[in-house]
């Protein structure tokens with residue numbers, strides 16, 4: 400009897416991980432996600448802010464777990480991650496209402512404001528077309544200093 404090539408049937412570690420993630424929405428993942436859903440779109444939170452808000456509601460969750468959970472929710476397509484200045488990250492709910500919005504980000508205090516721009520979308524679209532790329536999204540993150548920080 401020939402040994403069956405088991406390795407063929409095994410999914411790659413990444414696929415396996417995604418499958419598990421997709422299948423299992425643990426209570427902690429749910430808590431983090433529902434916090435974003437309660438706050439609605441247009442809210443950009445750091446891991447520390449999320450941790451603070453959850454502990455306010457008597458949820459026992461470590462900051463390390465929040466970091467892991469956030470990464471996961473980004474991979475699962477629930478959240479969008481914004482990179483601020485060095486090491487700063489904000490997370491927001493991905494919503495169909497505002498698929499292509501842009502951000503004005505204060506690099507000092509992290510204040511984040513959203514704006515819309517038809518020009519950015521058009522520029523992204525025509526650049527993609529020119530190079531024969533298939534467009535997925537055009538978003539612009541503007542790093543700046545807010546009025547309280549300069």
Ligand SMILES: [Zn+2]
Pocket residue numbers: 441442443491500501502513
């Ligand atoms: Zn946003």
Ligand SMILES: [Zn+2]
Pocket residue numbers: 505506507508509510544545546547548
């Ligand atoms: Zn600021």
